[in-house]
Amino acid sequence: MSLANDLYRETILDHYHNPRNQGQLENPTVEVEGVNPLCGDELTLYLDIDNDKVNNVAIKGKGCSINTASASMMSEAIKGESIEEAHKIINLFKEMMLSKEDMAAMPDDLEELEALRGVRNYPVRIKCALLPWNTLLEGINGIKSGNIAHGKTIKPHTVTTE
Amino acid sequence: MSLANDLYRETILDHYHNPRNQGQLENPTVEVEGVNPLCGDELTLYLDIDNDKVNNVAIKGKGCSINTASASMMSEAIKGESIEEAHKIINLFKEMMLSKEDMAAMPDDLEELEALRGVRNYPVRIKCALLPWNTLLEGINGIKSGNIAHGKTIKPHTVTTE
């Protein structure tokens, strides 16, 4: 079954069944809600950001395997990174999902994210994979722009095919 | 050309080019406006009714040949008749235009109206032929029901395919 190759790889199922960084933070710098109106995926991202560094991240939400796994992997990829680095990772990931040509392999330290590459072949699921990342982006942009007061919740933005 | 047989018979063209009872009455019992929203035909009917009798009738309006001829013939057919008789004539005419089966010929004194029988074959034009008659009906019903004060104008009703 090609599905097992493309979508339901072992890494993904592992993250789906045992998602990392689940829960919520006591006193987050920002709290961002993301929702995919088309399939009902919802998640809340808690970010603890200080000195331009992502100190901690926690995820609460219900989603499909792709969504849950993507959020879980993302949390591992960005935890401890600088905002700048997080931006780079977000861009790399979005490029892998969205670019027309086949992008070069992910750098070694992000190798795990490769497991999600097959999602590209399933247009509807790309949104599932992207939801956590777009939600993250909104959170760190909100902080950077200074628009977001400490502890504030950013309300659902809507996810589109972009 | 079958059109000339069905629609543009000599009687019709005569009434079109020289419509009878054109103009308006000084002090009508009732004034009724009729309009066909689909093609823009408009007419105003002035009725002088007394003792249940149509003493006089005048027509003002712009319409196509069928509409103009129908109004003109109608005015001749009902002038001087009792309201009851006018009702009978209206019914006979509507039946000729609308009944599925071919109705028997018109009585001798209404023979002229036969010229409009061919209009039946042109569904869009039936409305043109009926507009004056429906407008008349509204006028005499308005008076009979006592709803209409002397000299009042009845505003456009809209003509549909019924």
Next chain:
Amino acid sequence: MLDVDKIRKDFPILKRKINGKPLVYFDNAATSQKPQSVINAITHYYEYYNANIHRGVHTLSEEATEAYESSRSKVRNFIGAKETKEIIFTRNATEAINLVAYSWARQHVLPGDEIVLSPAEHHSNFVPWQILAQERGAKLVFLDLDAEGIVDLNSAAKIIGPKTKLLTITQMSNVLGTIMPVAQLAEMAHKQGAIVLVDGAQSLPHLPVDMQKLGADFFAFSFHKMLGPTGVGVLWGKASTLESMPPFLSGGDMISSVWRDKVTFNSLPWRFEAGTPNIADVIGSGAAITYLQALGMENVHKYEQELTEYALAKLSQIDNLAVYGTHDVNKRGGLISFNMAGIHPHDLGQILSESGICIRVGHHCCQPLMRDLNVSGTARASFYVYNTKEEIDSMVEALKEAQKVLGHVACK
């Protein structure tokens, strides 16, 4: 009874293969497939007599007008309406409901009034009322569902009261499949002087429905769910109610006379059909009615009950699979929502799709109900006249396969 083999030949799409497997289309509650006769009616219109209607004297326009208006007569006959002027063509059921919300409700719903509805309403029969209620300072009041997922009449009798201005309710839930006791509810509402809107989007395609028995003042549905083309819905309304309503959309064809400083409006039904209508698809919708009437709605309903009974029995044999709503096929239609423990419906839908089986997954535009059920979504299989027991068998096999791929993780 239905000759399903013969019916299947009328639906060209059923010849399609997906990943080498025959298409199994169980997403009928979202939209149905179309028989050749409907497709042909549309093609014939475009190839033979396409023209704008109502205001034309030329041959094509006369023919198009005649065909368009004869679809209206077919609708009248199909739903047992008294007059053709009660049939208003819209884009879809959603627009039909919005028409009532804009034209009727904005005249009648006042601060403090109550709009009563079920918690199982589709967003299309929910959001317009939520917006209206907020705008007007009116209140949305929810009926209760019993354990089978049917509106509870005892509690309804307490909820529907003198403040009720509108009762709006779906005749069949598009999530639970349950048939709601619409006639009884309408009677309660009318006793209180309220107006009743019935959302027939899921019921009319599958059940015999008669406006003279339903007890509603308004009835809304979409043709794309009943073998017809996309782009056509209907609002039926009682003539006396429609007559009293101001226009909603305005423009060409809905007017009687226009001056620079005043306007008079056309009579029903055209007063509510502004601009060039969806002529081709209204004509195609007439062909859909002809097709359904030839089958007979009683037969359609019985056949779907048979399929549903079969499917419920089969699904009950799968471990960790929960079906929502009553199991009594006399109280439900042929759509079944379910969830499998540990598997997100989205994943289920995808895996079935690989085997050529189309089901719908997600919130089905019923998020309030999803929240009540405490799920983010369900999987939903919905049947129509061309579906078979063999197709249900294929689905059951694929569901078992999915359980293997994604594994039910006991410890989660």
Next chain:
Amino acid sequence: MLDVDKIRKDFPILKRKINGKPLVYFDNAATSQKPQSVINAITHYYEYYNANIHRGVHTLSEEATEAYESSRSKVRNFIGAKETKEIIFTRNATEAINLVAYSWARQHVLPGDEIVLSPAEHHSNFVPWQILAQERGAKLVFLDLDAEGIVDLNSAAKIIGPKTKLLTITQMSNVLGTIMPVAQLAEMAHKQGAIVLVDGAQSLPHLPVDMQKLGADFFAFSFHKMLGPTGVGVLWGKASTLESMPPFLSGGDMISSVWRDKVTFNSLPWRFEAGTPNIADVIGSGAAITYLQALGMENVHKYEQELTEYALAKLSQIDNLAVYGTHDVNKRGGLISFNMAGIHPHDLGQILSESGICIRVGHHCCQPLMRDLNVSGTARASFYVYNTKEEIDSMVEALKEAQKVLGHVACK
């Protein structure tokens, strides 16, 4: 230039005979005919991948969503819009204009404000504003037409002022055929802080139009007038303006999240597309764009100018026939309104129809203009890419014939 013989083969309806005579279709301003490629796109959708869009994970739904959204991209490209989210699918131009009247104008138009429009507006770009103005205590203010039937810019400069909240104007009159100086008017209006709506129902099918040059904030049109199916219109709006507008129709697909007591809305463009859209016909509309782009809109326009020049010359040879609007083909499109003395347009239309020639007669949904012209209606012949000079000759012959049948009565 266009290869008209080849084009004619693409339109199946042109094979039709009426009363034994070849169909001459000159009613294109009412609705155009459809090429085989458009009909096929619709048929192919129904026979191969019909499904509801956006919320489906199965193959058919993915394919349908992809095709539907790719029509949106084609529209974006065709009209030179910046983003696909600026393209909103409606039923027709009329609904597009009503969307602006309900969602934008009811937020912004206040008592005393002025809505400026031409006296040649179609009812669809007139009645919604008349109703709104009355509701809001705003005022309709009419521009002047010059002797050629074109909006007079000098007088417009005086009429458009600080009270102007909205300028709404057709880019091409559907009665006079005249092309209005939209860009200049838009500039005047913008200087006053007003918003500009352009009705492109008659222009976009026939002229190259580019949103970046037009200067409008909103642009409305219908696909059925540009080789596409019935049932699809478009509202283009500047993203920033659309973003600020509340929803119009509400229901499925236009929401983000729904709770019993609150709701959040979807992003553009879907926020304005409630319920199941007219999927098949939106896809068919994409095929219409492909067809027009292959011809090239410059070529379309040039060819129609040629036909119009020819027709104007021929008509001028008929006694007692008056053409409305400018005779300068650089200032008008390919639609010609005329009247023959002593013959009601209704009769003219009927007589031409007997010879298989379809023209439109009546008020063309422009009663205010009819009153200005002091006529109850006109006869209108309107051309498109498949029409020929030979067809114009046939019409001219038939007009002369009509004069014989109905006779110009000098003494009337």
